[in-house]
Amino acid sequence: MRQINPSVKVIAILASALIISFSPSVFWNAAIVVVCFASLLISGCMSRKVLNVLLPATLASLSIFMALLLRGSSGKEVFESSGNFLVSASSASDIGDAAAVALRIYAYAFLGMLFSFTTDPQAFVYSLMQQCHLSAEFAYGVLAAWNLLPMIRREYSQTKLAIEVRGLKLWPWSLKPLSTALVNSLHWAENVAMAMESKGFDGKADRTYYLNLHVRYQDFVWAIFMIAISMAWIWF
Amino acid sequence: MPSLLIQKTAMGNNACLIDDVTFRYFEKSERNILEHFSLSIKEGETVVILGDSGCGKSTLANLICGLYPENGGFLINGSVKVDGIEIKNLPPRKRREKISIVFQNPDLQFCMSNLRDELRFCLENAAVEAKEMDRRIEAFAAAYSISSLLDRPFQTLSGGEKQKASLCVAMIQESKVLVLDEPFANLDTASRDPFLDLLKQKRLKNPETTIIAIDHRAGNWTGLSPRWVVLGDKGKIISDGTSFPHLKTYSAYFTPVPAPTLSDADSFLKFRGTLIKPGKKEKAILEATDLSVKPGDMIVLLGPSGSGKTTLFLTLLGIKPYEGSITIDDKELRKQKKKDIYRDIGIVFQNPANQFIASTVLDEAKPADIELLASFGLANYSRYSPYMLSQGQQRKLGVISMIAGKQRLLLLDEPTYGQDTPSTAAIMKCLAERTGKGLSVIFSTHDEELASLYANKIWRIRNGRIYETDKSIG
Numbered sequence: 001m002r003q004i005n006p007s008v009k010v011i012a013i014l015a016s017a018l019i020i021s022f023s024p025s026v027f028w029n030a031a032i033v034v035v036c037f038a039s040l041l042i043s044g045c046m047s048r049k050v051l052n053v054l055l056p057a058t059l060a061s062l063s064i065f066m067a068l069l070l071r072g073s074s075g076k077e078v079f080e081s082s083g084n085f086l087v088s089a090s091s092a093s094d095i096g097d098a099a100a101v102a103l104r105i106y107a108y109a110f111l112g113m114l115f116s117f118t119t120d121p122q123a124f125v126y127s128l129m130q131q132c133h134l135s136a137e138f139a140y141g142v143l144a145a146w147n148l149l150p151m152i153r154r155e156y157s158q159t160k161l162a163i164e165v166r167g168l169k170l171w172p173w174s175l176k177p178l179s180t181a182l183v184n185s186l187h188w189a190e191n192v193a194m195a196m197e198s199k200g201f202d203g204k205a206d207r208t209y210y211l212n213l214h215v216r217y218q219d220f221v222w223a224i225f226m227i228a229i230s231m232a233w234i235w236f
Numbered sequence: 237m238p239s240l241l242i243q244k245t246a247m248g249n250n251a252c253l254i255d256d257v258t259f260r261y262f263e264k265s266e267r268n269i270l271e272h273f274s275l276s277i278k279e280g281e282t283v284v285i286l287g288d289s290g291c292g293k294s295t296l297a298n299l300i301c302g303l304y305p306e307n308g309g310f311l312i313n314g315s316v317k318v319d320g321i322e323i324k325n326l327p328p329r330k331r332r333e334k335i336s337i338v339f340q341n342p343d344l345q346f347c348m349s350n351l352r353d354e355l356r357f358c359l360e361n362a363a364v365e366a367k368e369m370d371r372r373i374e375a376f377a378a379a380y381s382i383s384s385l386l387d388r389p390f391q392t393l394s395g396g397e398k399q400k401a402s403l404c405v406a407m408i409q410e411s412k413v414l415v416l417d418e419p420f421a422n423l424d425t426a427s428r429d430p431f432l433d434l435l436k437q438k439r440l441k442n443p444e445t446t447i448i449a450i451d452h453r454a455g456n457w458t459g460l461s462p463r464w465v466v467l468g469d470k471g472k473i474i475s476d477g478t479s480f481p482h483l484k485t486y487s488a489y490f491t492p493v494p495a496p497t498l499s500d501a502d503s504f505l506k507f508r509g510t511l512i513k514p515g516k517k518e519k520a521i522l523e524a525t526d527l528s529v530k531p532g533d534m535i536v537l538l539g540p541s542g543s544g545k546t547t548l549f550l551t552l553l554g555i556k557p558y559e560g561s562i563t564i565d566d567k568e569l570r571k572q573k574k575k576d577i578y579r580d581i582g583i584v585f586q587n588p589a590n591q592f593i594a595s596t597v598l599d600e601a602k603p604a605d606i607e608l609l610a611s612f613g614l615a616n617y618s619r620y621s622p623y624m625l626s627q628g629q630q631r632k633l634g635v636i637s638m639i640a641g642k643q644r645l646l647l648l649d650e651p652t653y654g655q656d657t658p659s660t661a662a663i664m665k666c667l668a669e670r671t672g673k674g675l676s677v678i679f680s681t682h683d684e685e686l687a688s689l690y691a692n693k694i695w696r697i698r699n700g701r702i703y704e705t706d707k708s709i710g
Binding site: 151155190209 | 298301303306307308327328329331332333336337339341343344345346347348349353356357358359360361362363364365366369390391405409550553555574575578579581582583585587589590591592593623637641
């Protein structure tokens with residue numbers, strides 16, 4: 001998975017996600033989940049991170065599953081039936097619909113993980129520049145900001161503390177530390193931009209790339225495979 | 237040795253020619269940062285430009301590199317030529333061949349996540365072929381023995397290592413002029429030396445490279461036997477020559493404040509068998525068995541960077557967990573509400589811009605009045621936004637607003653960071669007056685001179701322990 005060109009990967013995954021949002025098929029939605037799961041397993045990306053994503057995803061898909069089950073597509077209020085027969089009263093097609101939607105949420109979660117866990121952010125930015133002709137100024141700006149994040153986080157918590165020490169009560173929705181962080185970030189952005197410029201970066205001139213990414217036929221095969229699975233419900 | 241090399245090449249061409257430059261930040265403002273400033277620097281020379289903060293040193297560095305006026309300010313008059321070409325007319329890529337720079341703040345110079353990637357980024361900018369890049373980086377790393385730095389994430393590097401990495405980035409560009417803008421602003425002596433060693437190697441390997449360093453301390457640079465240029469207000473050249481300039485030290489600015497009369501009063505803050513931890517589940521990094529703070533104490537906290545000075549402050553503010561006991565007025569710290577702790581203890585962080593809550597300097601300092609602002613030289617700025625002040629001025633304002641809060645104990649994290657001698661002296665003097673009236677201060681620093689001049693107690697951190705040492709032993 002790590003070998004697939006990042007731009008092709010993102011396009012195929014976005015397309016898949018768009019297509020399955022129309023899919024009513026339990027089987028093919030499950031197939032996407034299985035394929036993604038297998039790919040993650042092969043790429044050696046099975047870790048705590050996967051659980052961290054799956055936990056909220058499971059919550060969301062379970063609650064949608066129950067909601068659709070109890071008030072199915074037939075539009076009839078199932079609460080009319082007595083409590084004990086609640087589930088059995090809902091028709092078989094309701095269960096199918098609910099499962100399809102619930103699995104779809106799972107599929108989204110897995111597609112997202114498939115991209116984010118198997119793609120190096122730097123390679124992704126390189127690929128966006130080389131395959132999608134994103135401007136170098138924007139791309140390197142994003143990379144620089146990405147690498148500044150830990151510092152921004154550290155300074156933000158310090159700002160909150162400093163303001164509290166001044167005797168101001170801070171609520172989670174207080175804007176004061178945010179505006180301070182914003183002023184600081186503007187200042188840093190300026191500094192980093194000047195540092196980049198001093199290293200000869202001007203975004204316009206021709207530059208070489210250390211990583212030269214190409215789209216190979218395997219990338220196309222993989223993309224077609226992914227999109228085909230997501231479209232299979234139309235034909236079968 | 238380096239001085240010999242300088243003499244050999246000093247007959248060469250002008251590497252950098254600054255001619256009658258007048259520069260200001262706002263087009264219509266009356267305040268010029270540099271006024272009719274001229275300086276010529278020969279190829280292969282090592283020049284150290286000294287001056288107090290606000291004299292236009294950093295502005296000058298940015299002008300020489302062509303970063304100003306492109307990124308800010310207005311060049312009203314004059315020209316800056318590097319290697320015979322007007323620098324502001326060159327695109328960044330051509331400029332890089334002439335000149336490269338190491339900035340003050342080690343956290344704001346990199347756009348990649350480690351040195352190897354950052355070096356590649358530079359070579360990409362120079363349109364070097366991909367195959368050639370690795371060869372050059374390896375050759376460079378071998379020549380200067382910096383291979384161990386290449387793949388460590390920047391986040392895990394110390395400030396000194398980051399600055400060294402930044403020097404590597406500047407060096408691999410093989411520019412004719414190397415500008416260093418206060419690279420040691422927040423480094424202790426120990427982390428300064430590897431940087432200087434690297435620079436000396438460069439000097440030996442490429443005697444034709446011109447080195448321009450900017451600083452407010454001369455002591456950092458004596459090993460390079462440079463030409464010293466001392467700047468005054470608006471960039472006026474006060475002295476220029478090869479003999480070591482006699483700059484004022486802290487003691488020249490400091491009139492001893494009478495020893496606090498209250499200091500035999502009972503200690504209000506006590507550490508007893510305290511273990512300080514950076515996080516709940518982490519191991520303790522600092523041990524304080526028996527320390528106490530009395531009213532009127534001026535305590536300096538000395539220790540290498542990363543030894544836990546900031547962590548100690550955060551513990552006192554109730555942010556970090558600890559084992560054992562820390563008491564304020566015999567009440568256990570961890571049992572007190574944060575609000576009550578903050579009534580007793582205030583802090584000024586390294587980056588004072590974090591703590592501003594008002595939109596003007598005067599409001600920020602309230603309930604302090606304009607007179608206190610004036611004693612810090614800030615009266616003229618009372619209607620400015622705090623964010624428009626220079627970093628040195630911001631720190632003064634941070635201290636004023638904390639004094640105004642009337643806490644009993646004030647914590648200062650590295651008050652000398654980015655500060656010149658007079659500003660530091662002004663802050664410390666004001667604090668010394670307050671301690672005479674019963675305020676207690678703990679400040680962290682790695683500046684031994686500052687410590688011995690102002691503190692009445694020294695707390696040293698060594699091997700994970702904080703202990704009080706006699707002042708005379710130092």
